[in-house]
Each structure stands twice: as structure tokens, then as C-alpha cells.
Amino acid sequence: MVKVLIHGCNGRMGQMVTGLIREDEQAEVVAGVDTFTATENTYPVFENIQLCDVKPDVVIDFSNAAAVEGLLDYCTANQVPVVLCTTGLSKEQLGKVQETSGETAVLKSANMSMGINLLLKMLKDAARILAPAGYDIELVERHHNQKLDAPSGTAMALADSMNDALNHEYTYVYDRSQVRRKRDKKEMGISAVRGGTIVGDHEVIFAGPDEVIEFKHTAYSRSVFGKGAVEAAKFLAGKPAGMYDMSDVIQL
Numbered sequence: 001m002v003k004v005l006i007h008g009c010n011g012r013m014g015q016m017v018t019g020l021i022r023e024d025e026q027a028e029v030v031a032g033v034d035t036f037t038a039t040e041n042t043y044p045v046f047e048n049i050q051l052c053d054v055k056p057d058v059v060i061d062f063s064n065a066a067a068v069e070g071l072l073d074y075c076t077a078n079q080v081p082v083v084l085c086t087t088g089l090s091k092e093q094l095g096k097v098q099e100t101s102g103e104t105a106v107l108k109s110a111n112m113s114m115g116i117n118l119l120l121k122m123l124k125d126a127a128r129i130l131a132p133a134g135y136d137i138e139l140v141e142r143h144h145n146q147k148l149d150a151p152s153g154t155a156m157a158l159a160d161s162m163n164d165a166l167n168h169e170y171t172y173v174y175d176r177s178q179v180r181r182k183r184d185k186k187e188m189g190i191s192a193v194r195g196g197t198i199v200g201d202h203e204v205i206f207a208g209p210d211e212v213i214e215f216k217h218t219a220y221s222r223s224v225f226g227k228g229a230v231e232a233a234k235f236l237a238g239k240p241a242g243m244y245d246m247s248d249v250i251q252l
């Protein structure tokens, strides 16, 4: 049985993961950490990771960028692998993630769904073929009105994956309202929409001469992220220090 600690256990994703693990015969939640204790919690919940006296086999984190540094310190000090799903990390925080992977196993992914992880792979081929043929690349993401970060971690990962395939020659444009020039060939526009309860939509548009090709992923439920996170946790428990991602978990 894999013992899981959920960091951010009372949030939207923390509650989804709690429900999924309840149905899973290979994993159990042994503790949670959040800023408050909800009455429905069936496991001990600590207000701060440093106060947690239960030793898990692995942590699943869906919390807040500001909470990640403390979590990484805990994982290093206690040699606990961590599945890091929180998005919107700063450059410094990303540096600390990298450092931590020298001490314990870290699996970081902005999107745990099968669909987006397949898209990350497919877009490399599409970009390699379409960009040199003169297609402009634009991304549009849509999320619910409670989301803190923009653009989404997934939109950034999709852009980075295409840029990797294009020798990192592309720059990102997030806001065209101040741009007073024609579109540069080697830029990717990244636009964010926030509203209602949209779980997560990502669209990648290749706009060429007289034709447009679009790739779109829609998450209809947070379960697609939750299921991926639980599989990632079962995969990561007991693994040696290092940096992992969802391509290590999902065979594509």
C-alpha cells in the first residue's frame, strides 16, 4: 500500500485526489496539509507541512506556488518523493525544484491528463513541419474564475514543447494591447480567458496561408488530472532522486 500525503488536501484538486484514492486498493491517504481543517477530513490534517509527524511514501501537491518552497524543504529533509502539480512557479522556485531533485525524486507536470501529455508529443511534430511552412502559432487557454495564475502552466508547457522542437527560436507574446507592429514570424501568442467553472481548455492554432489547423484539449472533469496524479504517485514512491515527468508514467 502506497502511503500518500496530500499537500493542499482541502482544495478542488486535493478533494478530487482524496476521493480517487479512497477507491484505490494500492494507495491510501495517511495525512493532508492545508491552511484550514474541513470537518469531512478522514485523515489527520496539518496546517503546515513542517508540523506533519506522519511519514508518507510520497506527497501529491496541488496547492499554491507560495507553499511549494516549504514543501520542497520538507521533502529533502525527510527524503520523501513528491509529485508536484502546482503551477505558476517563479524562476527561483523552479530553480529550487531542480535542486530538490538532486536530493529526492521529483515528478513535476503542469498537466497530469493523458490527453495533454499526448498533445505535448504530437505538437513537436506539427511545429517542426508547419512553422517552416509559414504557419503562425497561437495558443488560447480557458479556465474557471478562481484560477490564480495566467497563462496556465499547461499553456506554457505546450509552448515550450513546440519551442524545443524549433531550436528555441520563438519568443512568447502574452498581451498584444501594447504591441504596435505586425506579427513577427518567430513569436507564439499566448492568451488566457477566465470565467465560470471551466475546468481547463487548451487550443493550439497553426494559422497558415489560406488554411488553419487547430489542436484542442478539453477537460470535462478534474478527475483526468487526479487519476494521472495518483498513477504518478504510485510510480514515484521508492524511486531514486531525480527529475521525472508524466512521460515516465504514461506510455505514449
Ligand SMILES: NC(=O)C1=CN([C@@H]2O[C@H](COP(=O)(O)OP(=O)(O)OC[C@H]3O[C@@H](n4cnc5c(N)ncnc54)[C@H](OP(=O)(O)O)[C@@H]3O)[C@@H](O)[C@H]2O)C=CC1
Pocket (backbone or CB within 6 Å): 007, 008, 009, 010, 011, 012, 013, 014, 033, 034, 035, 036, 047, 048, 049, 061, 062, 063, 064, 065, 066, 067, 084, 085, 086, 087, 088, 109, 110, 111, 112, 113, 149, 153, 225
Ligand atoms: N498539474 C495538473 O494537472 C493540475 C494542476 N493544478 C494546479 O494545482 C494548484 C491547485 O489547484 P486547485 O486545487 O484548483 O486550487 P484550490 O485553491 O482549490 O486548492 C489549493 C489548496 O491549497 C491550499 N493551500 C494554500 N497554501 C497552502 C499551504 N501553505 N500549505 C498547504 N495548502 C495550502 C489552499 O488553501 P487556501 O484556499 O486557504 O489558500 C487550497 O485549499 C494550482 O496551482 C493549479 O494550477 C490544478 C489542476 C490540475
Ligand SMILES: O=C(O)C1=N[C@H](C(=O)O)C[C@H](O)C1
Pocket (backbone or CB within 6 Å): 087, 110, 111, 143, 147, 148, 151, 152, 153, 154, 155, 199, 200, 201
Ligand atoms: O488551475 C487549474 O484549474 C488548472 N491548472 C493547470 C494549469 O495551470 O495548466 C492544469 C489544468 O488546466 C487545470
